[in-house]
Amino acid sequence: MHPMLRRLDDLATHLAVRPDTVALLGLGSAGVDHDRLDEHSDLDFFLVVADGAVARYVAETDWLAAPCPVAYSFANERNGRKARYADGIFVEYAVFTVAELSRLPFTGARVVWQRPDAPPGLADAGAPAPPPTPYDTVEFHLNEALTNLYVGLHRELRGERLTAARFIQTYAVDRALALVRLTEPGGHRRDPFDPSRRVEQAYPPEVLPLAEMVPGYLHNRAAARAMLDWLQARFPVDPVIGGAVRELLAR
Structure with a gap:
């Protein structure tokens, strides 16, 4: 035992x-x-x-x-x-x-x-888990991730690196986890209360490149670029918000 x-x-x-x-x-x-x-x-x-x-x-x-x-x-x-x-x-x-x-x-x-x-x-005996919200969709999580990048890059340019890291390397990554949950078959036992648990067992780096998405406090711009590239390779990114994020990355 x-x-x-x-x-x-x-x-x-x-x-x-x-x-x-x-x-x-x-x-x-x-x-x-x-x-x-x-x-x-x-x-x-x-x-x-x-x-x-x-x-x-x-x-x-x-x-x-x-x-x-x-x-x-x-x-x-x-x-x-x-x-x-x-x-x-x-x-x-x-x-x-x-x-x-x-x-x-x-x-x-x-x-x-x-x-x-x-x-x-x-x-x-536990109460049933709350049902999925109407916003648990690819469109919602995609656009949340894009706007997380947009806000995070503005804060990075302002010199607010910690809050930028949270928007780019935490909030946007949370949305990426939701996107793979909705679009990629996963055989692992998902934790209904913490989506980050055991994702490495379910998705190889070519599906979910976490090392590029979460490179650390000093690398917000690289993380945002990796996330945007990942999103654009897999989903129809609105050109307005996608272009705005690209412009921030070029500054």
Whole structure:
């Protein structure tokens, strides 16, 4: 058994003797897709507790330390913490009641442990993911990417290099990921909450040249040129905005 799965099992053994706990759910690579676990994985989970117990389980970490001492932790949101065990296992978790869990969008959860009288279907209790918006189209993502380049290059020329990098090497790249999702067959397991996960496994550099699109803080113009070339090679770029971006690149 992978050490992280064993850690969850050991944690569940401790939680089972606490009267105010309901269930422990593994998420991400500790969920139903736990075959993805490797030495670089962190351990994500939900702890489901009785009404009124959430704040205590977020504030206190004695229960978390039952299988192994906790060397570092901090509250990163109202319902959860990030922590690192003394043996190097890094965890990110959140604590909810059954009612709160039912209102959360999540997928791929696995029941590690639950009380015999816990409500059925906790791993599938999450609210459905929001449906695609009317703007999840090639036209929308293409033009968002082009206008990201346009705004980013203006900020680069103004000397605002960091915000330029975000527009050119982050926002526009996000739109490129959406474009390949819509137009290229991908056999990888997409993360519905983070489109950047595992894209290198799905798209080779000749399809998605990320090294050229994201060359770094000092190379915004090169990144914008690579992105524009990539867009124009694959999609019908409007000549007005495409020409405007080319003019900025020539300045």
